[in-house]
Amino acid sequence: MTRRVFRYVPYVIAQDASAAPEYAARCVSGDEKDCGAESGVCGHPAEVEEWQRRHTQETRHLRYRRVFADYAVLTPV
Numbered sequence: 001m002t003r004r005v006f007r008y009v010p011y012v013i014a015q016d017a018s019a020a021p022e023y024a025a026r027c028v029s030g031d032e033k034d035c036g037a038e039s040g041v042c043g044h045p046a047e048v049e050e051w052q053r054r055h056t057q058e059t060r061h062l063r064y065r066r067v068f069a070d071y072a073v074l075t076p077v
């Protein structure tokens with residue numbers, strides 16, 4: 001058995017303040033096929049929740065897949 005040695009380089013990982021995080025949801029309600037309706041990319045989780053409430057009100061769909069994305073930057077220590 002061989003061992004691989006990874007040289008550890010110290011970096012700090014932090015959220016990139018110059019790029020806004022992204023929030024989105026997709027409706028996955030449905031028996032055989034997902035509904036597929038999407039909120040689109042939002043800049044705040046409350047906007048996604050508002051879209052979900054509206055979509056549920058219109059369709060009675062209750063299940064969503066939520067996605068969060070942000071940008072990260074590594075800075076040498």
Ligand SMILES: [Zn+2]
Binds near residue numbers: 027036055
């Ligand atoms: Zn739906």
